[in-house]
Amino acid sequence: MADAEDTKDLLLETNDEFRQLAAKHHELEDRLDELSSKPYLSDEEQLNEVTLKKQKLHLKDRMEDMLRQYRGGVSGAAMPA
Secondary structure, three states: OHHHHHHHHHHHHHOHHHHHHHHHHHHHHHHHHHHHOOOOOOHHHHHHHHHHHHHHHHHHHHHHHHHHHHHHHHHHHHOOO
């Protein structure tokens, strides 16, 4: 959906919190990629992987909430009273 991407791009450009969440999400994704490239994970690495996945999901949920709020505010503001 192009509209969702446009909204995401706009928030990345204009909203510091959204930009920080996106940067942290990307950082976690990179760390997970590093773990998944290993042929074997120690118990500690497996636990770390689960924790990183939960953190990444939490960030994604928060970003989606912000996108919904923004879209709701914009569409709500455009409607006549």
